[in-house]
Amino acid sequence: MAILPITVYGDAILRQKAKPVEKIDDEIISLIRDMFETMRNANGIGLAANQVNVDKQIFVVDVSVVEGLEHIKPVAMINPEIILTSDESVIYEEGCLSLPTLTADVERPEIIKVRYLNADEEIVETEADDLFARVILHEYDHLIGKMIPDRVEPKLKKKLQSKLRDIQRRKVDINYPITEKQ
Ligand code: ZN
Numbered sequence: 610m611a612i613l614p615i616t617v618y619g620d621a622i623l624r625q626k627a628k629p630v631e632k633i634d635d636e637i638i639s640l641i642r643d644m645f646e647t648m649r650n651a652n653g654i655g656l657a658a659n660q661v662n663v664d665k666q667i668f669v670v671d672v673s674v675v676e677g678l679e680h681i682k683p684v685a686m687i688n689p690e691i692i693l694t695s696d697e698s699v700i701y702e703e704g705c706l707s708l709p710t711l712t713a714d715v716e717r718p719e720i721i722k723v724r725y726l727n728a729d730e731e732i733v734e735t736e737a738d739d740l741f742a743r744v745i746l747h748e749y750d751h752l753i754g755k756m757i758p759d760r761v762e763p764k765l766k767k768k769l770q771s772k773l774r775d776i777q778r779r780k781v782d783i784n785y786p787i788t789e790k791q
Pocket residue numbers: 704705706707747751
């Protein structure tokens with residue numbers, strides 16, 4: 610297993626639509642293990658493949674470290690699709706390992722249904738709500754090249770600009786490995 614450097618706002622791969630996984634081989638299984646290790650090392654609860662510089666539709670989520678959510682098992686989702694979102698939405702403060710030190714209120718559907726391939730190449734459908742749903746939607750956003758600033762009110766987005774510049778220039782304190790400035 611390995612802790613991989615995490616891509617940071619400004620890295621081009623974070624703005625690309627990730628490619629679907631065609632075959633779940635040993636390389637993919639090993640990547641998923643590395644992603645879990647990288648996420649936990651950074652105290653994250655979700656991580657997408659393009660956050661470790663890999664152009665593939667995979668993300669990992671582990672909300673079991675959050676009080677009250679211990680029953681939700683860590684999961685790796687391959688080629689995920691959001692197949693249902695509730696009309697009800699919730700606003701909640703979000704962070705991102707690729708946007709260190711930044712947090713912002715993001716409105717997202719409260720309940721979702723996601724369809725994905727698991728590591729055994731089985732099609733799985735999972736219903737998720739609250740924080741679990743939020744993390745899945747956040748990670749799914751990464752796979753379509755979207756990040757927190759794209760999901761906030763335009764007024765708030767303006768306010769985030771100087772912080773985003775500092776992050777892009779690596780002028781923030783980060784206690785986990787990140788990529789070199791491109
Ligand atoms: Zn993120």
